[in-house]
Amino acid sequence: MEQLEPILKPFSLYFSLNNGLSDTTPSLKRHLSKMKGMYADDQAYAAMTADGDPLLYEFYELGVPEQPGNLAFGTSIVYPGKVGSEYYMTKGHFHTILDTAEVYYCIGGKGYMLMENPEGDWTAEEFTPGKAVYVPGRYAHRSINIGNEPLITFYVFRSDAGHDYGSIETKGFRKIVVEQDGRPIIIDNPKWK
């Protein structure tokens, strides 16, 4: 019988345990200007974007074909910093196939994985090196760096899951993480409708 050529050949890739970066593959980069309206403090946002456009985070999309049996994976690096008192974070998203899960493993830094589902349940799991966070299906997820070092995580999800930014870009998350008296606290998002 004729053997079908597998669509994807086995492969491996290097990600540094020090800075999370791959030396062979280009990353995708998100600068502050890509997050208009997503931070609570619009004045601080405007002042910071007028003064340059800092890199907030970068991550890898390896282009694994989007099929239910395949896995997308890579590192995500959120740099330390704040917009006003709100810590640097990823945009965050639901998966387009809503009930698909994702796993993140923290390699370096300190942060939170903020999650919420359409029913209003929310939680923030702590990221410290060595911790794995399970993001169940139906939960929007956003990585937040609350430390002074890059927050480096490794993620894996079903490659056809898709990214749905719609409701996060218009409504935001229910909660935000801000610095108060030198410590991170989780408060209601004043912009959440």
Ligand SMILES: O=P(O)(O)OC[C@H]1O[C@](O)(CO)[C@@H](O)[C@@H]1O
């Ligand atoms: O898509 P966002 O919310 O900007 O965040 C990017 C991160 O999320 C992922 O899509 C993984 O879910 C990665 O590509 C990256 O780590």
Ligand SMILES: [Fe+2]
């Ligand atoms: Fe995701």
